[in-house]
Amino acid sequence: MDRHESRIRFCVILLHYIALPNRPIRLSLNTSKETVVLRRVALIIETSRSYGRDLLSGVKRYAAEQASWSMFVELRDLESEPPPWLRNWDGDGILTRSGNPAIERAVTQVGVPTVELRSSRLAKRFPFVGVDNHAVGKLAASHFLELGYEHFGIYRLDTEQFFIDRRNSFVDHLRAAGFACEEFHQSGATEKPSQWERQQARLCQWIQQLPKPAAILACTDQLGCWLLDACRRADVRVPEQIAVVGVENDETLTTISTPTLSSVQLDGHRIGYQASRLLDRMMSGGKPRTTPLLVPPIGVVTRQSSDIVATSDPLLAAAIRFIRQHACEGIRIANVLEAVPLSRSQLERGCRELLQRSPNQEINRIRIQAAKELLRDTELSIEGIAERSGFTTQQYFVQLFKKHCGMTATAYRRSIREPMTQ
Known part of the structure; x- marks a missing residue:
């Protein structure tokens, strides 16, 4: 087949697929070297939230790098009913987030290799790839402890096991x-105005009785928005009296709230990639996983709702804030003391009492965290990352990174980018 005939054949195949999106045919693309089977994969994943779109982005990356997939996806919400086309769909595999039992039943009836990305509670028949929610809770607690808080609360849900794990x-x-932790349990419906008002009144009462300053984890960004609304109603200042962190880092919810909401960033890209990798193996005849594959969160995205240091000493708070804002600019302790009227002994004593580490250790902690983000998100050289993170020499950066992280910077970059062990 010459190049002209090959192009004509490809266009005919493409037009055939576009004309019949709900019943795609099995395609084999013949080349001079090999025959590539184009597998048909349905994506039953919500597009209405940032996390779902991150999952789809990870799926897309896997398909672009590793597989030949014809993917069918449509705009949908987590609670949407099963798509009508799924009943007669003749495909090869499914990636699904089962938001209700109807989705689980419909996907099961198709009878093709399937990977669940939301919860193993509904889709027990399918292997599961999702969030390491134990790591989410630990990360949020560490974030608040690093800010110096001693009073804590959690706005919790019990509707799913992953909320309980958090x-x-x-x-x-x-x-x-x-430290102890006060709890507020979200219960009951909120669809009617009267139900919503009763809930917010209960939430206001709980917030007012908490010792302050306090730090609260909201188990979802939606709960975080409701919590911030209750703080405004109760005339409780955020973050001065109450600091709030949500979970998921949904772009709409975190930015529409007042003040903007800090949130734990889940690694949807990596989860989507790993789920695709597992599904591809299953469609090739491989065995499904028998245990969940859990992916840890990326980190806390700090916004106004937790952007504060929990201390009654305004000068110490200003000094720590200066460190966190300028650590990657190569500052020294002398620069901190020039910016804030504290003595070296006051700064040293205050940091050790509040943060359990010295000012210099806090500077290095911020720099290492910045370096980890650059290793994950950029192609900068180790030398470039050391410079961007505020280290004076590459050698010192390499030594300190290995001491803090237990591995070299190069090994860390490889571990965060390479596929996880299946």
């Missing part, structure tokens, strides 16, 4: 550090 991990991590 709560348990958050409370357990605080308890291990010697």
